[in-house]
Amino acid sequence: MKSEYDILVVGGGPGGAIAAWTAARLGLSVCLIEKRPAIGAPVRCAEGIGKELLKSFIEPDPRWVSADIKRARIVAPDGTTIALDENKAGAEVGYVLDRKFFDRELVWQASKAGSDVFVKTRAVAPIMEGRHVRGAVVECCGKRQDVRAKVTIAADGVESKFARWCGIDTTIPLTEMMSCVQYLVTDIDIDPNSNDFYLGNDVAPQGYLWVFAKGERSANVGVGIPASKNKPDMRARDYLDRFMRENFPNGKIIECVVGGDPVSRPLPCTVADGLMIVGDAARVVDPITGGGIGNAMYTGRLAAEVAARAIAQGDTSKAALMPYEEEWRSSKMGKNLERNYKVKEYFITLSDEKMNTLAQSIEGINFSEITVMALLTEIIKRNPKMLLELKGLTHALV
Amino acid sequence: MLQIHREICGYCGACVSVCPEGALELVDAYLTVESDTCRCCGICTKACPLGALEVTDEE
Ligand SMILES: Cc1cc2nc3c(=O)[nH]c(=O)nc-3n(C[C@H](O)[C@H](O)[C@H](O)COP(=O)(O)OP(=O)(O)OC[C@H]3O[C@@H](n4cnc5c(N)ncnc54)[C@H](O)[C@@H]3O)c2cc1C
Ligand code: SF4
Ligand code: SF4
Numbered sequence: 230m231k232s233e234y235d236i237l238v239v240g241g242g243p244g245g246a247i248a249a250w251t252a253a254r255l256g257l258s259v260c261l262i263e264k265r266p267a268i269g270a271p272v273r274c275a276e277g278i279g280k281e282l283l284k285s286f287i288e289p290d291p292r293w294v295s296a297d298i299k300r301a302r303i304v305a306p307d308g309t310t311i312a313l314d315e316n317k318a319g320a321e322v323g324y325v326l327d328r329k330f331f332d333r334e335l336v337w338q339a340s341k342a343g344s345d346v347f348v349k350t351r352a353v354a355p356i357m358e359g360r361h362v363r364g365a366v367v368e369c370c371g372k373r374q375d376v377r378a379k380v381t382i383a384a385d386g387v388e389s390k391f392a393r394w395c396g397i398d399t400t401i402p403l404t405e406m407m408s409c410v411q412y413l414v415t416d417i418d419i420d421p422n423s424n425d426f427y428l429g430n431d432v433a434p435q436g437y438l439w440v441f442a443k444g445e446r447s448a449n450v451g452v453g454i455p456a457s458k459n460k461p462d463m464r465a466r467d468y469l470d471r472f473m474r475e476n477f478p479n480g481k482i483i484e485c486v487v488g489g490d491p492v493s494r495p496l497p498c499t500v501a502d503g504l505m506i507v508g509d510a511a512r513v514v515d516p517i518t519g520g521g522i523g524n525a526m527y528t529g530r531l532a533a534e535v536a537a538r539a540i541a542q543g544d545t546s547k548a549a550l551m552p553y554e555e556e557w558r559s560s561k562m563g564k565n566l567e568r569n570y571k572v573k574e575y576f577i578t579l580s581d582e583k584m585n586t587l588a589q590s591i592e593g594i595n596f597s598e599i600t601v602m603a604l605l606t607e608i609i610k611r612n613p614k615m616l617l618e619l620k621g622l623t624h625a626l627v
Numbered sequence: 628m629l630q631i632h633r634e635i636c637g638y639c640g641a642c643v644s645v646c647p648e649g650a651l652e653l654v655d656a657y658l659t660v661e662s663d664t665c666r667c668c669g670i671c672t673k674a675c676p677l678g679a680l681e682v683t684d685e686e
Contacts (some may be wrong), residue, residue, distance in 0.1 A: 386640070411642075487637030489640060489645075
């Protein structure tokens with residue numbers, strides 16, 4: 230490992246990998262460090278991603294795409310099902326990835342483009358000159374060394390400590406940390422073309438339970454509830470076990486995944502002198518779905534592009550890196566995050582009965598698009614009597 | 628003190644980011660707590676999907 234680079238990327242998830250890949254392609258010297266011994270493992274993800282979103286970064290490859298999903302189904306507490314079908318809507322639904330291989334592929338591409346990659350290598354502190362971040366102290370196999378960089382990109386995921394060490398408060402409130410457990414289950418009867426979302430207080434209070442197909446007879450079956458809803462005898466795992474007993478009693482569990490998914494607003498600011506924060510570390514997860522792979526890749530790529538420009542101009546101050554912050558906030562992603570945060574805040578106030586009513590009102594509709602916006606617009610249109618109550622929702626949409 | 632039940636922990640980091648003191652960290656796939664910084668508030672115990680954390684009376 231050299232002692233100086235243009236860019237140091239902390240974390241080898243999709244956000245860090247795309248940042249490193251982009252920066253290397255732009256001709257910068259890049260070092261990516263990942264503290265775990267293997268890229269992509271253990272997985273902390275249900276592995277769903279929109280097709281168009283994925284394709285804007287990399288061509289899908291059967292080596293890391295587990296399932297091509299043609300429909301999504303939302304199941305209300307009383308069983309009312311809203312089916313969003315690719316054939317009817319003409320819009321593509323998504324893929325279920327195999328992140329062990331997908332994350333590796335991205336890091337492999339970063340490496341092929343010229344980035345140095347080190348696994349089992351952990352940032353333990355930032356190198357600071359006053360308030361300017363100048364790289365990190367890294368530890369590999371018990372040995373510590375300084376790695377200086379013109380720009381450091383914190384892509385250290387949900388557990389992010391790097392930005393905190395640089396003086397930025399990244400604490401997530403308990404109400405906004407989704408506490409998740411998932412099993413990879415085989416030998417079960419599922420629709421291999423569908424991703425299903427179950428709602429309701431019995432299944433997942435203020436969260437949802439998912440069954441994401443991973444092949445003909447296997448699926449990621451998981452649940453996420455706000456950490457504040459965890460009780461000693463009713464934790465996320467208890468909800469999942471109950472669902473398994475009731476729905477897939479003979480399923481074989483071949484993997485158990487645990488994780489925290491932040492559904493808060495993004496950090497108030499994602500740049501500082503010499504520092505950029507991307508992906509889960511920046512808290513850019515979709516507050517409704519909990520999806521963060523695409524947003525991590527988007528912010529990773531943008532951060533690297535802005536860093537390259539700043540480095541070329543010889544100025545890596547917060548002001549010079551600010552275009553990153555401004556651009557993602559005003560992008561489609563930034564706007565969706567803000568809207569979906571408000572929508573989530575509304576939906577978590579709904580009782581099961583209200584959820585059933587809303588679901589019944591749009592059951593069987595032939596949606597022309599498969600988007601959150603299309604769903605919400607239809608809900609509002611079809612529930613004039615609840616307009617006052619839906620005020621929270623309409624506010625979110627303007 | 629905060630007790631980590633290592634046999635239950637899945638090393639996911641959910642607890643790390645809710646700790647207001649920054650006292651928790653995942654190091655080499657092990658969850659570690661800085662006992663000087665931890666004030667035993669119990670917030671992290673709520674975040675764990677598996678129930679691997681517990682605040683006990685032990686000093
Ligand atoms: C149960 C669950 C289900 C989910 N399902 C979906 C889904 O279906 N679709 C979706 O889009 N998103 C999903 N997500 C969210 C998704 O997994 C994340 O948004 C995504 O992985 C974020 O990518 P990232 O690169 O920002 O962070 P990560 O993928 O978390 O990568 C961060 C990396 O940084 C490393 N790191 C941390 N600290 C250091 C350090 N000090 N030094 C070096 N390395 C460090 C970590 O080991 C890690 O490998 C889910 C999350 C959970 C928990
Ligand atoms: S008990 Fe409180 S201070 Fe200690 S690690 Fe947990 S959240 Fe942090
Ligand atoms: S939240 Fe629970 S499982 Fe995850 S790292 Fe903390 S103690 Fe371990």
